[in-house]
Amino acid sequence: MADDLDWNAIIAPGNEAERRKATSDRTAGTDDRDDTGGAAPQPDRPMSRREARALEAERARRDTPTAPEQSAPEQPAPEESAPELHPEVAALLTGEVPSPAAAPGGTGSDRTDDPGRTGGGASRPPREPRPKRRRGPLVAGIVIVAVVLAGGVSAYVFAAPKIQQIAAALSGSQEPDDYTGTGKAKVTITIKQGDIGEDVAATLQRSGVVKDSKVFYKLLLASPDVQFQPGSYSLKKQMSSKSALAALQDDKNRVQASIVIPEGTALADIEAGMVSKAGLTKTEVAKAAKDLSAYDLPSGATTLEGWLFPATYPINPGWTAEQYFASMVDTMKEHLAAAGVKEADQEHVIVFASLVQKEAGLAADYPKVARVFQNRLDIGMRLQSDATVAYGTGNTHRVTTTDAEREDASNAYNTYAHEGLPPAPISNPGDLAIKAVTNQASGKWLYFVTVDLETGETVFSDTFAEHEQAVAKFQAWLRAHPDYQ
Known part of the structure; x- marks a missing residue:
């Protein structure tokens, strides 16, 4: 094939006539001398078969007399176009098979009995209009070749993802719309009462189980005998649609899921638990949390924070977000009533108890912490609680603060x-904190500090001087435990 390819013709610029002229000039051997009378230059390399054919055609043209009346009509100048690639090179890049007439060495190039050729001359019959070529694969091929030539294998490895993206965009291909395998990390999803196939598919995608709900739904439509039972199921993230459907049909994957609310949990964390456990959407939960009129709260209540009693609530697939919140609020009211709290005092007790819940450590210290804050309220002393400051900054998982945060009015x-007390609860208190507020310990303490973070030992002081001694003890403990987190 190397002898058949005219690489000068492939890479030479211009149209076919210009390239033929360049070849003729390069191999001009029809006369023994050049125009100046000197010896004609000889080729500096052996001629290829294509060059030899071009030379033969040129000699035939010169030797054939042309009558004036037979001169060819003047043809309009061809429009400028980008240089064409050799057919076989184009075939390598585009994947198109060149026609026999166009291939070097093919029957269309060497036949002299072709009716479109006159006496074996170089003139050609008019070409049929060429169909437009798809340039996408060609561009992608050029990109790949350029990368390999410029940087070698390492450059290609680095740029491969981008090349694949370009090739995919040009060819119209897309990434797979389904995972493969049986999944990775565990996740619990809930099918609610009344959910249809599209709802189940959306829940699976939202929980990260399947990649595309449409793929799962199409599979479901092809399985008319499949039926879902309301409830919670233990699945895995990144499952294929086929694996997810099979898992939902296996009773072993059904679980008795529940929403667990520990004492001191903030509203934001409860909302997240309802989304992950009850199969509700963030929009549904957030909307239900804002509609305070649905829960018969006191007129002074501005948030659900504090009104959601910490407990374990079983998942009911038929419930809405409002029903879950209503159950939590009703449970809180029951516990307030059991603690002897009157309706008029409910908001005050919940705000106070939410503060004690976040600040107290050991169970025995809850009534003492409540007494410290009550003593301060009685004398008009500021509560100076780091837990309230942290909550106001949006951080519900810590009670420590910085100097700048404490100075932010x-x-x-x-x-x-x-x-006074903060404007609203800072957590959802349990029975221990509620009873600590309604049954405070007796004492004159105005200060308290935990001096041992491992045991929870807390020192309560009447005076500031005593408190400073307790703080020094705590600082000594911290120096002795530099790695304590």
Whole structure:
């Protein structure tokens, strides 16, 4: 094949006539001398078969007299176009098979009995209009070749993902719309009462079980005998649609899921638990949390925070977000009533108890912590609770604060800057904190500090001087435990 390919013709610019002229000039051997009378230059390399054919055609043209009346009509100048690639090179890049007439060495190039050729000359019959070529694969091929030539294998490995993206965009291909295998990390999903196939598919995609709900739904339509039972199921993330459907039909994967709310949990964490456990959407839960009129709360209540009693609530696939919240609120009211709290005092007790819930450590210290805050309220002393400051900054998982946060008076929950209780609860308190508020310990303490974070030992002080000694003890404990987190 190397002898058949005219690489100068392949890479030479211009149209076919210009390339033929360049070949003729390069191999001009029809006369023994050049135009200046000197010896004609000889080729500096052996001629290829294509060059030899071109030379033969040129000699025949010169030797054949042309009558004036037979001169060819003037043809309009061809439009400028991009240089064409050799057919076999184009075939390598585009995947198109060149026609026999176009292939070097093919029957269409060497036949002299072709009716479109005159006496074996170089003139050609008019070409049929060429169909437009798909340039996508060609561009992708050029990109790949350029990368390999420029940087070798390492460059190609680095750029391969981008090349694949370009090739996929040009060819119209897309990434697979389904996972493969049986999944990875465990996840619990809930099918609610009344859910149809599209709802189940959406839940699986939202929970990360399947990649595309449409793929799962199409599989479901092809399985008319499949029926889902309301309830919670233990599945895995990134499952194929086929594996997910099979898992939902296996009773071994059904679980008795529940929403567990520990004491001191904030509203934001409860909402997240309802989404992950009850199969509800964030939009549904957030909307239900804002509609306070649905829960018969006191007129002074501005949030559901504090009104959701910490307990374990079983998943009911037929429930809405409002029903779950209503159950939690009703449970809180029952426990307030059991603690002897009157309806008029419910909001005050919940705000107070939410503070004790976050600040107290050992169960025995809850009534003492409540007494410290009550003593401060009685004398008009600021509560100076780090837990309230942290809540006001949006952090519900810590009680420590910085100097700047404690000095920020724009934080309505900053009890270092503002007197009295915070404007609303900072957590959802349990029975222990509620009873600590309604049955406070007796004492004159105004200060307390935990001096041992491992045991929870807390020192309560009447005076600031005593409190400073307790703080020094705590600082000594921290120096002795530098790695304590």
